Amino acid sequence: MTRAKFKSFWDKFGTLSILILIMICLSIASPKYFMTLDNIKQIGLQSTVYILLAFGEFFAILLAGIDLSVGSVAALVGTFIAMMLKANVPVPLAILIGLLISLVLGAVNGLLINALDLHPFVVTLGTNTIFRGVTLVISKGSPIFGLPASFKGISGYVLGFPIPFIFALVMSAILIWFTNQTVVARNLYALGGNKQAAWYSGINTRNFTLFAHMLASFLAGVAGVIMTSRVGAAEPTAGEGYETYAIASCIIGGTSFFGGKGKIFGVLLGGLTIGTITNGLNILNVSSYWQKVVMGALIIASVALEKLVGSTVKD
């Protein structure tokens, strides 16, 4: 293989290669458990929330911005839904209202960014805390248990496969189509590539910024539904710090921080990588305190490795 060919191979399959490498390492470290079908399903299940949050994060980063509030949005939506379910609101309606709330939260982010002309980092840093605070206020700080079985059933299995993971794959397919085939997504790429040029080409940058943040929150809201149904309870502190994993998934998946570049498939692999690392650390009985240390190190290592291999064959 020539250098140029390897370069284009690595551009396409770098993230996948890193994921496979991690899987091989874990198979060697834990030959008995890691590569079993049950565990693979488990990885899928564990990755789902990361993947969905990362999809949301993707659209914020695509505009050269960021959304630090995805974890709080998931928790707030989950808590709202749980409270509605406790008040005997039918499951589908509760989920629908929950997702509408996520759109409102995204609109808050987008409108603040537009109105104050602030970097999304600042705005979502603030709203992240506010949304978390609202979650704690409405739940009075305690988890909401005893959710109906039909709601928990969302996180069940069909034909032996975890429904959330199937859902994540379906969502990936939809978003891959969305990012490749719709005018609105192309305009988001344009806006992320050069905001000023977008404005001077006829793209109303404010409307699209608002749209991207609503979409980001919506996907975080979807993650919130799955997260809550999987645990079977709404924890007001659920998803705390998950924005880090969402951002990490995007970076591992090759989304550019400068905006305008990135692919949904890469983000899917990024989310799976985070899920695989989490799973592996559990299997290897790494203490939960150490897990964070190892996780952070592995995030840096996987991005660095990808970049390193990519740059050694530059030109």
Added chain:
Amino acid sequence: MEYLVEMKNMTMKFPGVVALNKVSFNLRPGEVHVLLGENGAGKSTLVKMLSGINKPTEGEIVLGGKTYSSLTPRESAENKIAIIYQELSVVDELTIAENLYVGKLPYKKIAGLKLVDYKYMNQEAQKYMDEIGLKKSPSTLVQDISISEKQQVEIAKALAAKARIIIMDEPTSSLSIEETEELFRIIRRLKENGIGIIYISHKLKEIKEIGDRVTVLKDGGYVDTKDVADLEVEDLIPMMVGRKITGNHLGDREQIEKDNEVIFKVENLTRKDKTARNISFEVRKGEILGFGGLIGAGRSECMEGIFGAKPITSGKIYLRGKELKITDTYSALKQGIAMVTENRRETGFFQNFNIWKETSVTTNLKKSTFGGMTGLLNEKAEREKAEEEVKALNTKCSGVDQMTVNLSGGNQQKVIIGKWLAVDSDVFIFDEPTKGIDVGAKSEIYNIMRQMANAGKAIIVVSSEMPELLKTCDRIIVFRNGEISGTLNSEDATEEKIMYAAVAVD
């Protein structure tokens, strides 16, 4: 010593390309030696050898009595060579004096600590600033001064480094006429002190005004070196491009007046920030309307208002008699208005897009509804449209998959024009359409504008280059301080008349 520097048979090969082929060049003390050539002719490659960035493949540089096969940036600085790039490299957050001494701040020792000696530094800086006539305090922050003053800071910095050779890369590209005059005055003073200046420029008129000798490069090869006194500016163009630029770009005045059909009309437009006030004008069929004036007179600001890019408080805009409702750039696009902006890199194209994606942005928006939120892409149609525009505009590229950012300035400009032609816009606003574009491509762009006007589109050209206005426009409107100060027909327009209207005389 006859020459400050002598470069002999400089050759630079990159894999697959010869960027420079056996080019010789020399510089005498106290002369301005102009380096002329189209983009990609090898001017930058040559001067980067002097600044130590490029390592020549072949050739030798005789400098300060020594012969080098290549220079390091350090050797370049030791030999008192300074370069002032088009994109100025002053640090906005520092003061003028700090900029002059950045990296080698004078210090005093107090209790064993090295502290910056501001008093001494400001005194010294003041000397160099006086030398070039920069009337500011040395402790002024650079972010608070104008672009031309920043450039003067760069020159003062070169003087502070005791430069004997100063390379200026298109120094007047963002200067107004007065600022250019000021720069020339400084350059003349530098010459008196025996400093040699290598002056890179596209602007042929300047060469006659400031140059002593001129060396022309073409496609990486050496064409000729001549004394400026012995030649006419027009002689240089064929040397640069190897073809004579012919053709009058004006429209058929009789036909324009006979048709007398007003395509586009603006009435009493005033921008919210008052940078353009009470602007009224009309563009007739087959006509190219020019806007002259000094930089900052409100021409671009007025156009941004028409295009919906910046808010206006009053003003009516008509296209073929029908009033348009423009609230943002999207509504402008939808109603047939196109704007080719002045700064391609900042507001013109997308660094992450290739040619076909670039071209189809506007088409997709125009077909779409709800501000560009609806609709599906059609890659095949997008590619075909882009290929069509590339062909129609003779854009030089390896194909529509090439990234716009990797094209030369002239071809980037063509891609941007193509993006608006693709949606069949009725009104084209060109803001400094040939800024930073080489002579050959310039001429092509003038032809394109004329063809568009003949095809019935309203063409508006904002330009700070008066010859450009005189050459291309059928009528010229002049701005002064945000208002229209005069209108000239092409027959009786001269540079003097434009200037007269552009500056307050009494």
